[in-house]
Amino acid sequence: MEAVIAVIGAGTMGAAIALLFANAGFEVTLVDKSRGALRRAEDRHRGESLEELEEAGLRKRDNPASLITYTTELRVDECDFIVEAIVERLRDKIELFRKIEERNSPAVLATNTSSFMPSEIARHLANPERLTLFHFSNPPILMPLVEVGGEIVSDETVERAVEMAKSIGKEPVVLRKECRGHVLNRMLGAAGVAVGYCLLYSRPEEIDAALRNLGMRYGFFETLDLIGLDVAKDVLESFREYYGDKYRGIRAMDFFMEKMVEWGKLGKKSGEGFYKWDGRRASIPEANPADVTPLVAAIVNEAFRIVEDGIAEEEIVNRVYRLATNAPYGIIDAAELLGYQCLIEALDDAFNKTGLEVFRPCKTLRSKA
Ligand code: NAD
Numbered sequence: 001m002e003a004v005i006a007v008i009g010a011g012t013m014g015a016a017i018a019l020l021f022a023n024a025g026f027e028v029t030l031v032d033k034s035r036g037a038l039r040r041a042e043d044r045h046r047g048e049s050l051e052e053l054e055e056a057g058l059r060k061r062d063n064p065a066s067l068i069t070y071t072t073e074l075r076v077d078e079c080d081f082i083v084e085a086i087v088e089r090l091r092d093k094i095e096l097f098r099k100i101e102e103r104n105s106p107a108v109l110a111t112n113t114s115s116f117m118p119s120e121i122a123r124h125l126a127n128p129e130r131l132t133l134f135h136f137s138n139p140p141i142l143m144p145l146v147e148v149g150g151e152i153v154s155d156e157t158v159e160r161a162v163e164m165a166k167s168i169g170k171e172p173v174v175l176r177k178e179c180r181g182h183v184l185n186r187m188l189g190a191a192g193v194a195v196g197y198c199l200l201y202s203r204p205e206e207i208d209a210a211l212r213n214l215g216m217r218y219g220f221f222e223t224l225d226l227i228g229l230d231v232a233k234d235v236l237e238s239f240r241e242y243y244g245d246k247y248r249g250i251r252a253m254d255f256f257m258e259k260m261v262e263w264g265k266l267g268k269k270s271g272e273g274f275y276k277w278d279g280r281r282a283s284i285p286e287a288n289p290a291d292v293t294p295l296v297a298a299i300v301n302e303a304f305r306i307v308e309d310g311i312a313e314e315e316i317v318n319r320v321y322r323l324a325t326n327a328p329y330g331i332i333d334a335a336e337l338l339g340y341q342c343l344i345e346a347l348d349d350a351f352n353k354t355g356l357e358v359f360r361p362c363k364t365l366r367s368k369a
Pocket of ligand 1: 135
């Protein structure tokens, strides 16, 4: 397939996405306003990202970075597929896409936004039907998921995005109805609140040990470190601005996250977050697994709420979870293994103790139990 790609934002996500395209043989322009970010991206492209391509079984060429031009200028005129992966701020994304449209109106515009609905950006553009969700799961080279779609995007744009995701070795999932956080991050958002409750009685490494035992490739705190605590905080703020109390959390956890960001402990990208990092690996202390039933119950509860809200069917929610975590099964499969009665009991108990909305059992879950 012939296409010239631009990726805007060379941070955790954009750098990896650019390499995925170059590895598949596309010519790529990687743009960032920070020279430092471009330098770090280039270093990763010649080191750890190549290891990740190997590990994912995707590596196709010796030096994919040779197909990438690194620049601080918004050089997108000749591109026909443009992926945005800049900071999670709605007005910054709108401003960027408007500038891109001034230079290149026929290109397909793809946003990797974690929380905003694609139409929240698209409705400010001259050609809103050209903008699609194109949301990767982290680490983007290793995880197969890309959520694609939107409510005002054209079928043609969605088809093109699906094709492009497949061409770089990913498994796209099309979502027609929008919500902030799409499918994956609504589950992660609920988990982010619920894990604060688990922290009242367990340590991060104990919680992560339990989640790895349940088949997740990474524990929750390891995932937070991979995402970046600054990015996770932006996403939670976007959720709370839109959904109000629904994702209200334990105050101690919110305070702690804020302090970590203030102290520059952002996770893997700064070398330390919940864990210390040496390149691609976190040093996680050995630990006995904690009881994470309330955490899993909150994710299952959110999964069924997504279905109740008409965002996606059970099968899609199940699949999104499996592709984003690399677990051998989806979240609904996990619920069936654990048993609905046990999940409801955990939710009722946590809700009675905390009053947090993520623990209030939804109708579907109650009826299943
Ligand atoms: P990051 O902070 O690592 O990188 C963002 C980069 O964008 C920075 O290098 C910054 O200099 C650059 N930037 C900011 N504004 C810019 C502009 N106007 N023009 C050019 N460059 C600009 O962030 P990230 O983790 O890579 O996240 C990027 C996007 O992807 C966000 O929307 C985020 O919500 C989303 N996302 C993140 C993850 C994750 O796990 N980190 C997963 C999926 C989606």
